[in-house]
Each structure stands twice: as C-alpha cells, then as structure tokens.
Amino acid sequence: MQRIGVFVCHCGTNIAATVDVKAVAEALGHEPGVVISQEYQYMCSESGQELVKNAIKEQKLTGVVICSCSPRMHENTFRKAAASAGLNPYLVEIANIREQCSWIHKDIATATEKAIILGRTAVAKVHLNTPLTSMESPVVKRALVIGGGIAGIQTALDIAEAGFDVDIVEKNPTIGGKMAQIDKTFPTLDCAACILTPKMVEASQNERITIHSFSEVADVKGFVGNFTVKIKKKARFVDETKCTGCGLCTEKCPMKKVPNEFNMGLDNRSAIYIPFAQAVPKVATIDPNYCMMMKSGKCGVCSKVCSAGAIDYKQQDTFIEQQYGAIVVATGFNPIKLDKYDEFAYNQCPDVVTSLELERLMNAAGPNGGTLLRPSDKSHPHTIVFVQCVGSRCDDEKGKPYCSKICCMYTAKHAMLIREKYPDTEVYVFYIDVRTPGKNFDEFYRRAVEQYNVHYIKGMVGKVTPKSDGKIDVQASDLLAGEQLHINADMVVLAAAIEPDKTARPLATMLTTQMDTNDFFTEAHPKLRPVESATAGIFLSGACQGPKDIPETVAQASAAAAKAIGLLCKNSITCNPCVAHSDELMCNGCSSCEKVCPYGAITYVDKEFRMPDRSTKVRRVASVNPAVCQGCGACTVACPSGAMDLSGFSNSQIMAEVDAICK
Amino acid sequence: MQVNENFEPVIVAFCCNWCSYAGADLSGTNRLNYPTNVKIIRVPCSCRVNPMFILRAFQKGADGVIICGCHPGDCHYTSGNYFTRRRITLLYSMLDFLGIERDRTRLEWVSAAEGAKFAATMQQFTEDVKALGPNRRLEDLRCRKQ
Incomplete structure (x- = not known):
C-alpha cells in the first residue's frame, strides 16, 4: 500500500x-x-x-x-x-x-x-514512481572554448590557470575578436589593444591552451563530461608550424585590392595577409578568392619570397577530433547590416559610417593612421552627427526589439575623443534615451556634455541626404524644443544595433542548447544561473548570451570559467537515471528503437530465453546503455511491441496523469 | 451547431521539459494569463508523447490535446521534435478516419523564451476547442462526469 x-x-x-x-x-x-x-x-x-x-x-x-x-x-x-x-x-x-x-x-x-x-x-x-539510482559517468578533463574574442580568451585563461587543458576554436585567422578592432574603451579611455594584446599573447604562450585559429566546430556528440567534438581546420594555404610571421609575403603579394575586413573594408589588404600587427597566431593566410596563383595558377610570388617554405597552395581542410568535459560558447556579436536603412544613406554615401567603422578611422593602426578624415575626400570633418538606436529598440522587421546596450556609452566616448582631438569639430548626438547604468558611466556621459560641449539632442533623425557639394544634410526633430532641424554635416555615424554572430544558430543546433527569438543563447535561469545553458556541460560567455560591454563580458567569461572548472574538478558526475529500458521478454528485435536513437545508446544483443517447453532459444533483443541514453523517449514511441519504456516518465505514469486531468 | 456558452473544455497540454515547459513557466513569471482549462503534463521531449496518450485523453473525456515542443532544429535531443512532427501528421489522418475533428489536436513549437507565445497559443486553442464543442466521438461514456 x-x-x-x-x-x-x-x-x-x-x-x-x-x-x-x-x-x-x-x-x-x-x-x-x-x-x-x-x-x-x-x-x-x-x-x-x-x-x-x-x-x-x-x-x-x-x-x-x-x-x-x-x-x-x-x-x-x-x-x-x-x-x-x-x-x-x-x-x-x-x-x-x-x-x-x-x-x-x-x-x-x-x-x-x-x-x-x-x-x-x-x-x-x-503512485507509479519507482526508486531510481543514478549512475556515475567519468569527466574528461579538458575544456573547449568556442570563439577567441575577449570572452573566449578570458575563459580559456581562467580554466588553464586552474590546471586544465583548454582548446580555443576561432573562425578567423587570429584571436582577439571585436575588441581588437576597438580603439579606446569607455569609461576609462584606455587603449583597447594595450589591454587585449597582452592577454592574447598570454593565451598563446600558456602551455595548457591550444589555439585552433581559422577553425570551426563541425560536429558535437556526447553529453556533459564527455563531449566528442570534430573541429574543422580550414585550409589557410600556409603551414602554421613553419610560418614565422615575418610579413614579407604580404608586402610582395601583387594582389593588393582586397577589402580589409579588419578595417571594416575601409582600406585594402593583400591576398596573403596577417589581419593586424599583433595577431595571434602571427601566421599569414591566403585568401583563395583573390590569390592569383589559386585562381589562374600564375603568380607564386609569396612562395618564392618565403624563406621558411611555409606556403602550400594545395593545403586541404583537415579535421581533428577531441574529447572534452565542458564546452564554453563565446561566439560574440556583430553590428547589423544597414542595407535596409535607406533613410540614413549608408550605402550611397561613404561619409555615413557605422560606429565600428569610426573606431577603425580613429585607430592609429587604421586606414588613416589615426587621423580622423572623411572616407570620401580625406578631408577633416567639421560637423559630425551621431545617430543612436539604428536598428535597436525597433518594432518593425528591419531592426531588433532589444536595446544594444553599449551604443550610448561608445557614442559618448567617440564624441569626447573627437572633441578632445579636434576642438574645432561640432558634434551632435541624436538619441531616444541615454542609458548609462554602469560604474562611472553616467559621470562619463555628463563629462561629454558638460566638459566637452557635445550637443545631445533628444529626437530621431528622419533623413540623411548627401548633397552635391559633398556635405550631408541631416534632417531631424528636436523633441524637447519641438522643432525640425537641418544640420549640414560632414560625417554621420550610425550606432548600429548588435546581433549575435551568424555562426551561433547552427552551433546551438549542434550543442542542443536553446536560443531566444533573437538568436542569443538562453541561460539556464535568467537570474540564478546566468552563465550556464540549459544543456548540462555547456556554458555561456560574453555577448553570445546578450549585449554586453567589455567589463561585463570579462566578468561573465570568468564566471563561465568557474562553472566549467567546477565541472572539470569532478572525476565523475551523476547521470540522469530517467533513461530508457527495454523489456527483453516483449522485445521482438525489430530495430525500430535503434534507428530513432540520436545517441546510439541502443544496441542489439543475442540473449538466451527459456521457452515454455523448457527448451532454450536465442533471440536478438534491444539493450540500452544507460550511461549514453539521455532519456528523450523517442524509442518508447517507436517501439511497436511496447517493450521500451522510460524511467521517471513511463507509459503508465503519463497515462495516469492524463486520466487524472480528465477525471 | 449550438454553442454552449458555459462549456468549459478539458485541455491536456504535453510540454517538453526544455523549451515549452520553460516557456509555460516564463508566461507564469510574466503573469500572462491563459485559461484554467489547460493542464500541463511535463515530458522530457515532445517525442515522448505517444499518440496513444492523445487517444487516451480523448477517451477519458478531454476535449482538446496540444503538444508543444522546441522549434525544429532546436530540440534538446537533436531530432526528437522531427519524430513528433511525423507522428502527429500520421495521427491526424487516423483522427480523420475516426471522425474526430483534427482541430482538437494541435502541435505547436514554443521555445523557452516565448512565454507570450505560449499564453497566446493556449488562449487561442481553448477558444478553438470551445467553438468545436464537447468531444463526443471517442469519449468513453462510462468516464463521463455525472
């Protein structure tokens, strides 16, 4: 009873x-x-x-x-x-x-x-619950970090510090991510490269960290404590082990008309390239879409000048497979494409730029060597208009419904830097709200207004029209004064919304983690488990989980590392005992369950059964490996003879629930 | 058909643990109202829902059954919701054969972040089932409330 x-x-x-x-x-x-x-x-x-x-x-x-x-x-x-x-x-x-x-x-x-x-x-x-005992499953003491931006680097460094091996998979030729492209950081105005590059070097020199640059995650199998990940190392046509990063090939390469991604396409690079001076690993990569040798077979200059003999035009993509106990996702963000925003004339006028492009224009390693010049005629701009919330907090299909969080602060930074360096430049900022919740953030913004006399105007920009004299007419409304404004600007800077990286969605499918409607990874609990995904053993670091500034990203990266270390410290973890089991007497050996199992947890074994006439007969029956089964229950429905059942969610239990609801 | 104004349908909702049950929790956290007719049964994955459970619910007097799972491609178990989709499609043709309105069964994808969608879906489904009236065809009359 x-x-x-x-x-x-x-x-x-x-x-x-x-x-x-x-x-x-x-x-x-x-x-x-x-x-x-x-x-x-x-x-x-x-x-x-x-x-x-x-x-x-x-x-x-x-x-x-x-x-x-x-x-x-x-x-x-x-x-x-x-x-x-x-x-x-x-x-x-x-x-x-x-x-x-x-x-x-x-x-x-x-x-x-x-x-x-x-x-x-x-x-x-x-009434129908049965006592279940958990099994133990061993933990592989190695972590994988997907994404080599500041979030991934920080997570990897922290995990390595705790004494575990970590691999970083970065899709670009170098680690560093978006932070490497940024000029200065708010609210301290210190140089981004100066604080990032030592971390990049630290990561590359740490013997516990392996960096797979120019690589992608191709496949993920397994479960917490025991993931098997296939990593695709894309062919860079340069032998990483031989290349010394001298850069001679990039100088001699005759194909110099390739848009430079690192500088947001504002200048050109050669077909064989090292993204920036402090790249880690400092190894050249050939862009096969532009390399004349790859396209027409006529050139081979880089191969001739390379004293290390590192150039290999025939290099193929290679795959490596590795076991991991924990995976940290740090895939980061991108600014949205502004193709749909015709009103800001982004595609028509080269002097309308995004904020990330402005970062490059102002950076000493950027296209103008740090002097702020208009991209169109290389003249010094005297009036600059900043437009906030371009695509953020947007109700329609064009943009994103959320606040991108970082734009208010980086715009204040840009405005301040411009006023500091070029006091003759007038700076206007059109905003809906100025959001500055962060340590020393509001003080920073007020400095921009009070000390640097940046003109903050509450209102939206309606239309940006390039004029024939090279100037740009910015038509906007001043909501507080209740009047329409026309500003004759030299440059317009758009604070484009940020969105998760495009690789995040397929990755989430591979990792079987959840995403929200905006493709940000969903945390296990919005307040209490902010760095774990709902899938055990997968942790979230940085802007892949939601818009974040650098300090927040670093904080979350370390938090994700702490969670991963907590997992890696264990020798074994308790498995979920709610797994499938098969009734051997009822199983007819049809293999239906084996076919639907996504984990390959079901195998067929020959078993001896005693028949009613006391003879024995060998039959082929399903056997579930409880350490591999994750308890989805697909097999229970596929089984035509009803031999397969799921502990904790058995057929009889669910039927009893149905009956109780309908009673 | 005469619509009984006071008809309160019994609706069984099967929600997968990872997406839809979390979505239901989110609609609760956000205080998004949906009818009390909906009672949720938690299953690990929508593919755990045996069509037998659905028929059992109809037999026991349920007026509508809704199955909620992760969006295609987002299944926590990689492929479970694809099985569900195929099974429910097959079930529909069987329900047609039995003469049970296929609108009494619904399959919806609700992610853990879609609390509002969950509430709206349940609201809509309850209204639709109300419009269909009580389930008579498969109901075991011995189970009917006196």
Whole structure:
C-alpha cells in the first residue's frame, strides 16, 4: 500500500493570494494513498524541508508530492531533502501551482480548482514512481572554448590557470575578436589593444591552451563530461608550424585590392595577409578568392619570397577530433547590416559610417593612421552627427526589439575623443534615451556634455541626404524644443544595433542548447544561473548570451570559467537515471528503437530465453546503455511491441496523469 | 451547431521539459494569463508523447490535446521534435478516419523564451476547442462526469 505525503506551499502570497492552499491540502488529503496533507508558508525553506523530512520518517512515506513552484526551480531541493530522510529522491513529484496556476489566474475559485487537479495529477503519477539510482559517468578533463574574442580568451585563461587543458576554436585567422578592432574603451579611455594584446599573447604562450585559429566546430556528440567534438581546420594555404610571421609575403603579394575586413573594408589588404600587427597566431593566410596563383595558377610570388617554405597552395581542410568535459560558447556579436536603412544613406554615401567603422578611422593602426578624415575626400570633418538606436529598440522587421546596450556609452566616448582631438569639430548626438547604468558611466556621459560641449539632442533623425557639394544634410526633430532641424554635416555615424554572430544558430543546433527569438543563447535561469545553458556541460560567455560591454563580458567569461572548472574538478558526475529500458521478454528485435536513437545508446544483443517447453532459444533483443541514453523517449514511441519504456516518465505514469486531468 | 456558452473544455497540454515547459513557466513569471482549462503534463521531449496518450485523453473525456515542443532544429535531443512532427501528421489522418475533428489536436513549437507565445497559443486553442464543442466521438461514456 502506498503512503503518500502531500505538501502545499503558500510561497508567501505568490501562491496563497490566488489559490486557497488550505482547500487544496484538504482536497488532496482525500486522494487514494495520501496519508498526510499539509500546507506551509515556504516549503523550500529550512523548516519547510524539515517538515517534509519529518513526515517521511514518521509516516514512513513511499511517495511525496510538493505543490509549489516549477520543478525547474526546486525539484532538486526537495529530492535532496527526501534523500536525506531516507526516501529515494525519484519518489518526489512536483505539482507546479505557481508558474502554471497562481501566477496566471486571477479568480480564486477556478485557480484553486486547477491547483487541486494539478496536485491530483502529481499524486496519480507518484503512485507509479519507482526508486531510481543514478549512475556515475567519468569527466574528461579538458575544456573547449568556442570563439577567441575577449570572452573566449578570458575563459580559456581562467580554466588553464586552474590546471586544465583548454582548446580555443576561432573562425578567423587570429584571436582577439571585436575588441581588437576597438580603439579606446569607455569609461576609462584606455587603449583597447594595450589591454587585449597582452592577454592574447598570454593565451598563446600558456602551455595548457591550444589555439585552433581559422577553425570551426563541425560536429558535437556526447553529453556533459564527455563531449566528442570534430573541429574543422580550414585550409589557410600556409603551414602554421613553419610560418614565422615575418610579413614579407604580404608586402610582395601583387594582389593588393582586397577589402580589409579588419578595417571594416575601409582600406585594402593583400591576398596573403596577417589581419593586424599583433595577431595571434602571427601566421599569414591566403585568401583563395583573390590569390592569383589559386585562381589562374600564375603568380607564386609569396612562395618564392618565403624563406621558411611555409606556403602550400594545395593545403586541404583537415579535421581533428577531441574529447572534452565542458564546452564554453563565446561566439560574440556583430553590428547589423544597414542595407535596409535607406533613410540614413549608408550605402550611397561613404561619409555615413557605422560606429565600428569610426573606431577603425580613429585607430592609429587604421586606414588613416589615426587621423580622423572623411572616407570620401580625406578631408577633416567639421560637423559630425551621431545617430543612436539604428536598428535597436525597433518594432518593425528591419531592426531588433532589444536595446544594444553599449551604443550610448561608445557614442559618448567617440564624441569626447573627437572633441578632445579636434576642438574645432561640432558634434551632435541624436538619441531616444541615454542609458548609462554602469560604474562611472553616467559621470562619463555628463563629462561629454558638460566638459566637452557635445550637443545631445533628444529626437530621431528622419533623413540623411548627401548633397552635391559633398556635405550631408541631416534632417531631424528636436523633441524637447519641438522643432525640425537641418544640420549640414560632414560625417554621420550610425550606432548600429548588435546581433549575435551568424555562426551561433547552427552551433546551438549542434550543442542542443536553446536560443531566444533573437538568436542569443538562453541561460539556464535568467537570474540564478546566468552563465550556464540549459544543456548540462555547456556554458555561456560574453555577448553570445546578450549585449554586453567589455567589463561585463570579462566578468561573465570568468564566471563561465568557474562553472566549467567546477565541472572539470569532478572525476565523475551523476547521470540522469530517467533513461530508457527495454523489456527483453516483449522485445521482438525489430530495430525500430535503434534507428530513432540520436545517441546510439541502443544496441542489439543475442540473449538466451527459456521457452515454455523448457527448451532454450536465442533471440536478438534491444539493450540500452544507460550511461549514453539521455532519456528523450523517442524509442518508447517507436517501439511497436511496447517493450521500451522510460524511467521517471513511463507509459503508465503519463497515462495516469492524463486520466487524472480528465477525471 | 449550438454553442454552449458555459462549456468549459478539458485541455491536456504535453510540454517538453526544455523549451515549452520553460516557456509555460516564463508566461507564469510574466503573469500572462491563459485559461484554467489547460493542464500541463511535463515530458522530457515532445517525442515522448505517444499518440496513444492523445487517444487516451480523448477517451477519458478531454476535449482538446496540444503538444508543444522546441522549434525544429532546436530540440534538446537533436531530432526528437522531427519524430513528433511525423507522428502527429500520421495521427491526424487516423483522427480523420475516426471522425474526430483534427482541430482538437494541435502541435505547436514554443521555445523557452516565448512565454507570450505560449499564453497566446493556449488562449487561442481553448477558444478553438470551445467553438468545436464537447468531444463526443471517442469519449468513453462510462468516464463521463455525472
């Protein structure tokens, strides 16, 4: 006979305000098998858990139902409590009467009725729960960091510091990411390269860190503690081990008309190139789309001048496979394409630039050697207009619904730097709101306004029109003065919204992690588990999870590293015991389950069975490897004979839930 | 057909643990209201939903069954929702054969970030089932409430 305890939580007033908890406890007390039904202010509190533990011991409970918040929140809390009282943790069920009842319903009568049904459903299920024991699975003591920007570098350095091997996979020829392209950083105005490049060097020199530059993740298999990752090392047509990074080939390369990605296409590079002087690894890469040798077979200059003999025009993509215990995603962001914003004349006028292009224009290693000149005629601009929220906080299809977070601050930085360097330049900033929540951020913005006399105008720019005299007419509204403005500008800088990198979506599919509608990775809990993904063993670092500035990115990178280190420190981890199992007597050996299993957890074995006439017969039956099975249940439905079932979510349990709801 | 104003349908929702159940939790956290008719059963993946469960629900008196999973390509188990999609498509033709309105069964993709979509979907589905009226065809009359 089952002895079930029901515990209904008030959750302060979160549940009690719309659900009559006393009535719920009373009603569930009459359910079959329920021997005790109690309510309490906060079930998850120490004393609430004590209540559950005591009831388990005193009433010799065989099953526990907690009517409280989502199982995603406190299932583990109550499982642990049950385990400490001697009850198998998998004999605990949660009825979600907060997120799925009290918080969404207003009427007390109907909400109470629903809460009773949800409780009854959980009681019906717990009747059929069976004790489950977790298995242990070993942890591979190596981490993979995907993305070699500041987030990836920081995470890798922290993990390596803790004594674990780390691999960085970076899709570009060098690590460094967006921060390498930035000139100065807010709110301190220190030089981005000066603080980033030592970290890049540190990463390359750390013997525990392996950098796979110009590489991509091709495939991910496995699960927490034991991922198998296939990394594609793209052919760079230069032998990394031989290239010394002398740069002679880039000087001698006759093909010099390739848009330079590092400088946002504002100048050109050669077909064989090293992205920037401090690149790590400092190895040349041939761009096969422009290399004359690759295209027409006539040239070979780089191969002739390379004293190390590193050039290899026949190099192929290679694949390496490696085991990892933890994976950290740090794929970062990109500014959005502004093709759809005709009103800002971005495609028509070279003097309308994005903020990242302005960073390059102002950078000493940029196309103008650090002097701010108009891209069109290389003249010094005297009036510069900054347009905020281009594509951010946008309701329509063109842009993004979210705030890109960093634009207010970098625009204040740009405005300040320009006024500092060229006091004769007038700077206008058109904004919707100025958002400066960060340490020393508002002080920084106020300095731009008060000390540097940057003209901040609340209002949006309606139209940017290039004029025949080379000037740009900026038509805008001043919302506070209530008037239309025309500014005769020399340059317009657009604060383009930022979006997750395009590689993030296919990567999320490979990693089986979740993304939101904007393709940012979803964290396991928005407040309490901000650096973990819902998939165990996958951690999130930097702007791939949401727009972030550098300090926040570094903080999150270290947090992700700490979580990864916590996992790598363990020799083994407990597996989820809710896995599939097959009833050998019922299995007819049809292989349906084997075909649908995404993990290859099912194999077929020959087993000897005793027949009714006492003879023996060898039959081929399914066997599930519980260490590999992740418990999705695809096989349970595919099985035509009903031999396959899933522990914790068995056919009979789900049927009992269905029955209880429909009762 | 006469629409009974007071008809409150019984709706069973199967939600996958990783996307849709989290989406349902999010709509709760955001206090987005949807009808109390919807009762959620948590399953690890939408592919755990055996069409048998759906038929069982109809037999026991459910008026509508909705299955929610991760968006195609986003399945936590890589491919589970593709199986679900195929199975439900097959189930539809069987439901047609049985004479059960196929609108009583619905398959929706709701991600963990789509709390608003979850609430809107449940609202809409409840209204649609209400318009269809009570499920009579497969209901086991012995199960009917007196």
